[in-house]
Amino acid sequence: MNVDYLVNSLYLIKPELAIASALVLLVLIDLIMGNNKKFLPYVAIAGLIAAAYFIIGQFGMNSLAFVSKSNKGMIIADPFGAFFKGIVVFASLFVVYFSIKSDEIKASFERHGEYYTLIFGMILGMFFMISASDLILIYISLELVSFSSYVLAGFTKTALRNSEAALKYVIYGGVSSGIMLFGISILYGITGSTNLYEINSLIQSSSIPNLTFILSGILIFVGIGYKISAAPFHFWTPDVYEGAPITITAFLSVASKAAGFALLIRFIKITFIKSVDSAGYWQLVDLIDWKTFFIFLSIITMTLGNFAALWQDNLKRMLAYSSIAHAGYLLLGMAVLSNQGMIAIIIYFAVYAITNLGAFFVVMLIANKIGSENIDDYKGLGYSQPFLGVSLAIFLISLTGLPPTAGFIGKLYLFIALVDAKMITLAVIALLNSVVALYYYIRVLKNLFLSRPANGTFEFKVSFSNGLVLVLLAAPIIILGIYFTPLVDLAKNSMQILGF
Amino acid sequence: MIEQYIPVFLVIAFAIVFAVLVVFSSKLLGPQRPTPEKLSTYESGMKPVGSTHERVSVKYYLVAMLFIIFDLEVIFVYPWAVKFRILYNEIGTSVFVSMLIFLIVLELGYLYVYKKGGFKWE
Amino acid sequence: MSLELFLFLVFAAVAAVSGILMITRSEVVMAALFLILNLASLAGLYLLLNAQFIAVVQVIVYAGAIMVLFLFVIMLLRPEHEKIVTKISGIRTFAFIIAALVFVQLAYVILKSHPGSALNSDVTASVNAGTVESIGTELYTNYILPFEAAGFLLLAATIGAVVLAKRKFE
Numbered sequence: 001m002n003v004d005y006l007v008n009s010l011y012l013i014k015p016e017l018a019i020a021s022a023l024v025l026l027v028l029i030d031l032i033m034g035n036n037k038k039f040l041p042y043v044a045i046a047g048l049i050a051a052a053y054f055i056i057g058q059f060g061m062n063s064l065a066f067v068s069k070s071n072k073g074m075i076i077a078d079p080f081g082a083f084f085k086g087i088v089v090f091a092s093l094f095v096v097y098f099s100i101k102s103d104e105i106k107a108s109f110e111r112h113g114e115y116y117t118l119i120f121g122m123i124l125g126m127f128f129m130i131s132a133s134d135l136i137l138i139y140i141s142l143e144l145v146s147f148s149s150y151v152l153a154g155f156t157k158t159a160l161r162n163s164e165a166a167l168k169y170v171i172y173g174g175v176s177s178g179i180m181l182f183g184i185s186i187l188y189g190i191t192g193s194t195n196l197y198e199i200n201s202l203i204q205s206s207s208i209p210n211l212t213f214i215l216s217g218i219l220i221f222v223g224i225g226y227k228i229s230a231a232p233f234h235f236w237t238p239d240v241y242e243g244a245p246i247t248i249t250a251f252l253s254v255a256s257k258a259a260g261f262a263l264l265i266r267f268i269k270i271t272f273i274k275s276v277d278s279a280g281y282w283q284l285v286d287l288i289d290w291k292t293f294f295i296f297l298s299i300i301t302m303t304l305g306n307f308a309a310l311w312q313d314n315l316k317r318m319l320a321y322s323s324i325a326h327a328g329y330l331l332l333g334m335a336v337l338s339n340q341g342m343i344a345i346i347i348y349f350a351v352y353a354i355t356n357l358g359a360f361f362v363v364m365l366i367a368n369k370i371g372s373e374n375i376d377d378y379k380g381l382g383y384s385q386p387f388l389g390v391s392l393a394i395f396l397i398s399l400t401g402l403p404p405t406a407g408f409i410g411k412l413y414l415f416i417a418l419v420d421a422k423m424i425t426l427a428v429i430a431l432l433n434s435v436v437a438l439y440y441y442i443r444v445l446k447n448l449f450l451s452r453p454a455n456g457t458f459e460f461k462v463s464f465s466n467g468l469v470l471v472l473l474a475a476p477i478i479i480l481g482i483y484f485t486p487l488v489d490l491a492k493n494s495m496q497i498l499g500f
Numbered sequence: 501m502i503e504q505y506i507p508v509f510l511v512i513a514f515a516i517v518f519a520v521l522v523v524f525s526s527k528l529l530g531p532q533r534p535t536p537e538k539l540s541t542y543e544s545g546m547k548p549v550g551s552t553h554e555r556v557s558v559k560y561y562l563v564a565m566l567f568i569i570f571d572l573e574v575i576f577v578y579p580w581a582v583k584f585r586i587l588y589n590e591i592g593t594s595v596f597v598s599m600l601i602f603l604i605v606l607e608l609g610y611l612y613v614y615k616k617g618g619f620k621w622e
Numbered sequence: 623m624s625l626e627l628f629l630f631l632v633f634a635a636v637a638a639v640s641g642i643l644m645i646t647r648s649e650v651v652m653a654a655l656f657l658i659l660n661l662a663s664l665a666g667l668y669l670l671l672n673a674q675f676i677a678v679v680q681v682i683v684y685a686g687a688i689m690v691l692f693l694f695v696i697m698l699l700r701p702e703h704e705k706i707v708t709k710i711s712g713i714r715t716f717a718f719i720i721a722a723l724v725f726v727q728l729a730y731v732i733l734k735s736h737p738g739s740a741l742n743s744d745v746t747a748s749v750n751a752g753t754v755e756s757i758g759t760e761l762y763t764n765y766i767l768p769f770e771a772a773g774f775l776l777l778a779a780t781i782g783a784v785v786l787a788k789r790k791f792e
Contacts, residue, residue, distance in 0.1 A: 006594050006766070009767075013767075020774065023774070023777075024604075024608060027608050027612055027777075027781075028608070030612075031615045065767075066764070066766065070764060071764040074764075074765075074767045074768070075767060111785060114781050114784070117778075118778060118781060118782065118785075121774065121777070121778040121781075124771075124774055125771075125774075125775075128771055134768070136765060136768045137767060137768045137771065140768050140771045140772055140775060141771060143775055144771065144774060144775045147778045147779055148778050150782065151778075151781070151782035151785050151786060154786070155785070166786075186731060189731070211734070212730070212731050212734070215727060215731070505669060555697070555698060555699075555700050556694065556698055557698075558698060559787070560697075560698070561691070561694050561695065561787050562783060562784065562787035562788065563694075564691040564694045565691060565779075565783040565787065566780065566783060567687055567690065568683070568688060568691055569776050569779055569780050569783070571682065571683060571687040572687075572776060573776060575679055575682065575683060576761075576769070576772070578675075578754060579675065579757045579758030579762075580758055580761070580762060582754045582755060582758050583755055583758030583759055583762065584758075586755075586759075587758070587759065587762055587763070591763065595762050598762060598766050598769070598770065599762070601770060601773070602769065602770060602772075602773040605773040605774060605776075605777050606773055606780075609776065609777045609780035609781065610780075612780065612781060612784070613784055616784055616788065617788070618784050618788065
């Protein structure tokens with residue numbers, strides 16, 4: 001324990017430091033500049049770019065920070081964390097741009113300082129969540145993300161549904177994080193350590209009370225399941241996604257979920273792993289049957305998400321259910337419990353992030369103009385606004401997982417992983433689910449292109465910068481759908497978790 | 501172990517006994533001849549109207565919330581203050597700097613509340 | 623009967639009785655007052671477990687600050703004007719099942735798993751772990767990062783509270 005130890009550790013958490021300094025800077029600028037809030041988004045973007053620069057550096061790292069004699073390390077810098085932090089920063093950059101353009105956010109102009117500060121609070125929490133290797137840091141980061149997102153979900157305060165969303169989010173969030181803390185305390189009680197690596201070596205060497213351990217593992221999963229909106233913990237998702245400002249909905253559906261999945265993978269892989277065999281399958285400590293657990297959870301999650309989405313008329317609400325379904329597909333990748341499954345998750349997530357951001361961007365642009373997110377109000381959009389219509393079509397097709405979009409590649413790798421692991425039944429169930437999903441995505445497309453618009457509904461112009469951003473989101477989906485080698489290479493690089 | 505806390509328990513016990521004693525002794529010793537008029541609420545000679553429970557303003561909530569946050573902040577300072585000398589000898593200034601960063605972040609919050617008028621009663 | 627056992631019985635009895643009284647009161651303020659009593663007796667139990675720092679924090683933060691917030695919120699909402707939720711059929715049964723489940727699992731954890739038997743059965747360390755000194759050492763050396771993160775957590779909470787509670791912004 002000396003100063004060097006701290007300074008060396010600080011080199012490993014540069015992205016977090018960049019975000020933290022940007023957060024402090026945002027508060028200060030908000031306080032000093034008073035009513036001049038023009039600079040805030042630019043400061044935010046600068047902070048994000050700095051973080052992105054440091055994250056790229058982390059792809060080559062593989063070490064633990066804050067290691068001491070009595071502690072095996074608090075936080076990990078590795079390619080796996082770098083990838084998910086990259087997704088978070090990518091989503092944040094777009095969300096900041098969306099926020100500049102969103103009418104909802106513009107309306108609450110006097111609170112812009114708080115808005116960007118809380119977004120940075122969320123980002124900081126997610127970064128810690130993605131790379132933490134200690135239960136205490138995991139819990140604090142989860143709370144940091146939750147606190148900020150509760151407030152952001154009810155940020156505009158104008159509509160009733162907005163406050164309702166925030167309230168529901170707080171209640172579900174409070175209960176599930178309380179349950180998670182209970183699980184953490186039991187785990188600490190039986191192992192005497194909060195460090196994931198230390199718990200791992202303890203449960204490999206000594207006999208552990210079985211049922212208690214299962215209990216604590218599942219209780220901890222409740223907190224993570226809430227963040228990724230997996231099936232029995234998903235109830236908040238539709239209401240919050242519908243009620244929150246669109247920018248925040250987009251952020252929750254991409255970044256928050258990315259952090260949740262990163263935490264889940266890290267928690268399972270570090271805490272429970274015994275060895276990885278030559279084919280890349282994980283041999284877990286046989287205390288908890290995670291495989292069965294994930295299989296059931298993924299089947300419930302995707303089926304429920306897809307079938308509930310069928311009845312939705314509000315596009316935001318439909319995308320909420322579809323994001324639940326996607327969490328189900330991603331859990332399939334977890335159920336495989338292999339390196340191949342993890343590569344599939346990473347590919348799927350990269351595609352999902354781009355696609356979902358794009359879809360919410362189009363919804364936002366249209367809501368800005370016509371003030372509605374109802375699917376019936378989209379009738380004929382494809383005729384009067386072919387550019388928006390076609391982009392939305394690309395995003396929805398990619399969400400369905402049809403070629404030639406990148407969504408197909410994501411699903412393809414997932415199914416290959418399933419088939420390789422001889423989980424054919426599960427693959428068939430997932431396939432049937434995709435067919436159900438096709439129905440509700442196509443329903444939107446039908447409204448876009450097969451109905452005539454009512455007169456003069458869509459008489460507006462998409463500005464050049466908005467068009468450019470839309471192309472930036474739509475083009476990769478087509479390109480990665482055809483030429484996906486770089487994505488697969490990135491995924492193979494990103495699956496390295498420290499220690500295994 | 502627990503014996504060292506006996507004085508604390510004694511104080512607590514004394515407080516409880518004293519409180520109970522005061523409340524009940526006035527009830528027992530004082531003369532009590534209640535009439536309906538005496539028992540009714542005094543509202544400047546008017547007939548009492550409505551419930552005594554008024555809704556309080558949301559402003560109180562903000563005060564209580566900020567109180568909790570700064571209360572928690574102070575909690576973190578206790579162990580630091582107790583252990584500061586020993587830790588300073590072991591690891592040097594970093595123990596001071598870490599608390600400094602923590603306090604700067606939180607005083608930023610304080611400054612924020614102050615500037616935004618969170619302490620004003622509108 | 624040793625002093626510790628005697629004190630444990632007193633605190634445990636007060637905690638259990640005040641807990642039951644808390645959930646059976648129809649007057650919400652009374653329920654909140656019993657919660658304070660419950661939290662205070664828990665502080666006594668923490669003290670018996672050699673968690674002195676946590677005991678003090680329990681009194682200062684929970685029985686003090688958080689209960690103030692509770693009472694303000696009760697007065698803010700005036701729940702006696704609300705409909706009584708218990709009329710919903712089955713909710714009592716549901717709550718009872720959940721409570722029974724939690725009780726069984728806690729009883730199991732305590733009785734069957736012998737905490738600290740196989741792993742880390744370092745009794746002196748666990749006795750010392752609760753003192754202010756050892757918490758200080760851990761917090762400002764090994765757990766320095768979560769500590770700073772908690773600072774940001776509190777900052778986010780401050781800003782969030784102001785955003786939610788203030789109507790007009792300057």
